[in-house]
Amino acid sequence: MSDFDQLVKEQMQLMDQLLDVQGELDLCxxxxxxxxxxEKKKKSGIGFVIRSNRNVRNCKKSANLIYKTNRRGHQFI
Incomplete structure (x- = not known):
C-alpha cells in the first residue's frame, strides 16, 4: 500500500470517528x-420527569473523548 493510500485510509477512519463523535455531541x-x-416544567409546577442517567454518562464519555482528542492532536481514543 502506498503512502498516499495509507493516508487516505487513515483519513477515512478519522472521518468515521468524527461522525461518531458528532452523533454523541448531538445526543448530548x-x-x-x-x-x-x-427543569423549567419542575419550576412551573407542571411536573418533572426523571430521566435515565444513560444519556448523561454518554455525554461525559463524549466530552472525555473530545478532550483526549484535542490534547493528542488528530488521534482518537
Missing part, C-alpha cells in the same frame, strides 16, 4: 435541552 445537546425543559 438534545439531552441537555430536554433537561433544561424538564
Amino acid at each position: 445537546l438534545e439531552t441537555e435541552k430536554q433537561l433544561q425543559q424538564d
